[in-house]
Amino acid sequence: MEKSIPGYFKDITGLVRSIQRAEGNPDCFRRNGENCDRLDCFWRKCCLKKTDTFSINKHQKSKLSKKLDDLRGTVIA
Secondary structure, eight states: OOOOOTTEEEOOHHHHHHHHHHTTSOOOTTTSGGGOOOTTOTTHHHHTSSSSEEEOOHHHHHHHHHHHHHHTTSOOO
């Protein structure tokens, strides 16, 4: 069994796309490669990385927690 490392996530593509859809945004995470024109996207930095894992700092974690709290009660498909 793989050990979990705090602040690191694997294969979050589906989760991020679900959050994007729930927010009413296009679910484009890791679909556009280097051609992303969404400069204000919360996920952009992670999206453009060439790795299957990424880390988030405390500030980003706080923003993500707020996003998830805001989406509570929304069905995420």
